[in-house]
Amino acid sequence: MKIVKPDTQENTLLIGFPSNGLVGTFSISYLIHHLKMKQIGEIEVPDLTPTLFVEGGEILAPIRVYNKNNIFIIISDVPFNQYLAEGFALAVLEFCKKNAIKKIMMVSGMETINQQKEAPKIYGLVTHSTLDNILYNNQIPKFLDGSIFGTDAAIMSVFRKTTIPALVLYAECHPFFPDPEASVVAIVTLAKILDIEVDTNDIQNRIEKLRIQHRRLMEETLRAIQQEQGKETRVPQIYK
């Protein structure tokens, strides 16, 4: 892992990974692009199948670290099953300790019962009450009842036992199809929390194309999610 340490204090880490509706993937990758963040390192997760992506002849690791000022981002292009999610969460914790991260934030998706709503809603869940004010100040309702599983649950489980608080934003989305529309709401919310300006026109103009482009990642993500859910009693769908 190669890390360049920034000068600023109060470092915040954002984490993006494929999950329901690929909301985290779209939101975090858009922020990296929009804020023109620089890649400063890679994260290795034990037992992850060796994978490299090639873009324009450049080799990219599947889990990369970006930085600009006091904002760090870890983004994974690969979905995690239950076992890999735990390894990923521990790797994130190690990164936080080495880089004086003061809080972490994730974006994920949750299934909405009423899919005809005009604008998806966002809910927040925090590990430490010290982050409650972020929800309150940004008028984000708390995720009050239900269960979470998968990578976000693995990260929350690890960080709730540490002194580094974690916050996860859940955007209502279609859980089985890529949902860039829900991601736009997540991006706007994140920008408000981080007090940065983000123009979402670019992603809004490409919503339909993004849905086609990310079909395979969505399919791989569902496979990973269903591997996790298969051990529980509430697996909700047949996916074909």
Add this chain to the structure above:
Amino acid sequence: MEDSYLRFRITPPIIGSLFDDIEHKTLSPLSCLREFDNHWRVEFDLPMVGKKDIKVSFDGNYVNVEAKLKQKYSEEKLGTITKFEYFKKSISLPEKIDSKKATAKFQKGRLEIKIPKRTAGNLIKIN
């Protein structure tokens, strides 16, 4: 609420369902099938498609969906650019469905087909 989201049947996923047909310039859409008390619901993700360009048909226990894209979608694979023009997919449905009473709606680029279950059987008298 129309559907009870707590009543699903647990079934493992079927893997490898996306097969784009380069020769016929056809994309395979994402889809999902869910069971409810008295009906099945199958959804297809059809972005870049208009409602009037979608054809849905039943063939026995298969539901077939074909849709023309509003504009060609280009994708490069191994140096070859393919311009896709259609979505096309057939899905095998469970038995005992009443496809004649199926209904469909298309919103936000998602096609939702509701297929009632065929109910048959004898009532048993309780003594």
